[in-house]
Structure formats: structure tokens, C-alpha cells
């Protein structure tokens with residue numbers, strides 16, 4: 001796929017060579033480069049070259065390759081930054097903070113003593129009862145296997161990526 005068929009997408013312009021970027025890895029399907037607004041030094045974005053809006057639309061094989069590439073980069077990223085911890089993050093939807101609608105994984109080295117912004121479990125989180133958890137689990141389980149379940153709740157901005165997928 002020619003990434004330039006999405007000229008409105010900054011990652012497609014990067015992949016097409018139309019934007020400056022500091023590349024740390026590139027192969028036929030995947031490119032990895034430094035985030036220009038790093039959370040910590042060495043913050044990397046791992047991006048499949050084909051344009052898919054987010055993980056909801058990426059073919060399973062390409063998603064697997066993206067994660068496998070991220071895994072292969074981890075040891076070198078750790079050696080390069082001296083960080084023992086490298087976190088993965090992938091926003092999948094505007095409500096979750098996705099700002100570039102071309103699937104990507106963040107690899108974020110976390111220096112010792114620097115608290116990561118997202119700490120789980122959240123110490124202020126309300127703990128549901130077991131029966132509340134069981135009800136939610138049953139509901140999610142139904143929706144995983146039945147596409148008519150919870151219909152209309154999701155699929156925000158899905159039309160463009162679906163058309164290109």
C-alpha cells in the first residue's frame with residue numbers, strides 16, 4: 001500500500017519520506033522512530049507502514065508483527081537508555097487520547113524513580129463487588145461472541161479506516 005494515499009496522515013507522510021523523522025528501525029512492513037514529544041528520552045513509536053486507523057482495524061498478522069517488532073527493540077532500548085523498565089501504550093480511539101489515527105505502539109523507557117503517569121491499579125479506584133465483576137464479565141463475554149450485543153455503542157470515526165482496510 002502506498003502510504004501517500006493518506007496525505008492527511010502525518011505517519012503516512014513520514015513513511016513516504018515527506019517528513020523528517022529519527023528512525024531507529026525499518027523493514028518492509030514496520031518503521032520505528034523517536035517520538036518528537038518524548039515522555040522520557042528514548043520514547044519510540046512503532047508503526048506499521050500500511051495505514052489502518054487503530055487496532056480495531058489492523059489485520060491480525062500485521063498487529064502481531066508490530067508487537068513482535070516492539071519486543072525485538074526492547075533490549076536495545078533498555079541498553080541505550082539505561083532504563084530497566086520499558087512500557088507499552090497504544091491509544092485506540094479519540095476518547096483514549098489517540099491523536100494520530102494511524103495505528104501505533106508507544107515504547108516508553110521509564111527511568112528509575114520517575115513515576116509513570118498511568119499507575120495501575122489506581123489507588124483511588126473503587127473496588128467493585130464480585131457479583132458486579134461477574135455481571136460485567138458475562139456482558140463482555142456475550143459481546144465478544146455476538147456482534148449484535150451492545151450495538152451502536154462504538155465504531156466512532158470508523159468509516160474512513162474501514163474503507164481503506
Ligand SMILES: [Zn+2]
Pocket residue numbers: 003006009010011012013050051052101102
Ligand atoms: Zn497513515
